[in-house]
Amino acid sequence: MPEPRPGPTQLDPSRRSVLRAVLFSVALTIPGWPDVIGRAEAVQSGRARRIGMNEVDMVVAMTEHVSELDDQFGGRHARPMAASFMVNTVASYLRADAPDDVRKAMLSAASDLLYLTGYMAVDEGLHGLAQRYYVKALELAGAAEDHLTYCTTLRGMSVQAIDLRHGGKAMELADAAAAASPKAGPRMLAFLAGQQAHAAAQTGDRTQALRYIREAETAMDRAESRGKAFGSYDPASLNYHISQVRYELGDVSGAIEAMQQSDKVRYSVYRRARVRHRAMLAERQLEVGHLEAACDTWHQALDDYPMVQSGRADDRVRTMFGLLRPHLKNATARDLYDRARTV
Helix, strand or coil: CCCCCCCHHHHCCCCHHHHHHHHHHHHCCCCCCCCHHHHHHHHHHCCCCECCHHHHHHHHHHHHHHHHHHHHHCHHHHHHHHHHHHHHHHHHHHHCECCHHHHHHHHHHHHHHHHHHHHHHHHHCCHHHHHHHHHHHHHHHHHHCCHHHHHHHHHHHHHHHHHCCCHHHHHHHHHHHHHCCCCCCHHHHHHHHHHHHHHHHHCCCHHHHHHHHHHHHHHHHHHHHCCCCCCCCCHHHHHHHHHHHHHHCCCHHHHHHHHHHHHHHCCCCCHHHHHHHHHHHHHHHHHCCCHHHHHHHHHHHHHHHHHCCCHHHHHHHHHHHHHHHHHCCCHHHHHHHHHHHHC
């Protein structure tokens, strides 16, 4: 069945008060910006024809705000907000007059917002829509000469391909991302090499997978020695990739160990990832016959699940129900099953 096209409630809400409230919450984080909302609405209405760096900074701040909401509450809540902001505000900014440096900065900011919106569409399972956002993000990043967002978007497309079990395409996209970023710092190198490792493992290329994961580990060591960077590729993300590589290569026990380490060092704000990855960990614990440990981990996932609106988290819970049904004579499994039904 084809995916539904985004309707008016998703892309073009004209409820000015809602948009105003969202912009206000972002503007509060930027000192000296009491007029940001009025300027945004002036561009929308055609009263303002020229933009400056203030508007660029506001788009960047809004993208960061939406990203935080996505991490904590899932894409189903945050994506419509991002899409309406793109249509109602950012599109107007892209049409407005601006000096060359401002125009390039706005293209870069818009490409980052498009990438994030595509990422959230993947989280909802809207893969065709996500690809359209990703392609547009690549176009704008190229026009802005923004290598970081260009590489990040290619890497996001690789993640989507892995989720869909298209290992060859995932490898191609991960390699393209790495090739497009010759001057990347160590954290970005770890980010890209971790994805290459996962893609290689899914294609069954053990040698390449292990080589790339070693590259990711080495780059992460260098990055961490320069100071921790909240909100980017971090040790929790690296351990997730190590777990995925081990699992694809048949080392289920090693995958469990790495996923437990990932959970241990993950920042608390990443609630959606915590739900998904704990559920994944429980599946693997059950796979090696540790039913009670798996139930305990699934309980931990359910603690956060009601606060997350995520298609991928929903998929993991549906999988949990299917895996538990053969074990319902076990009291621990039955208690978990009954609890999950109320959630």
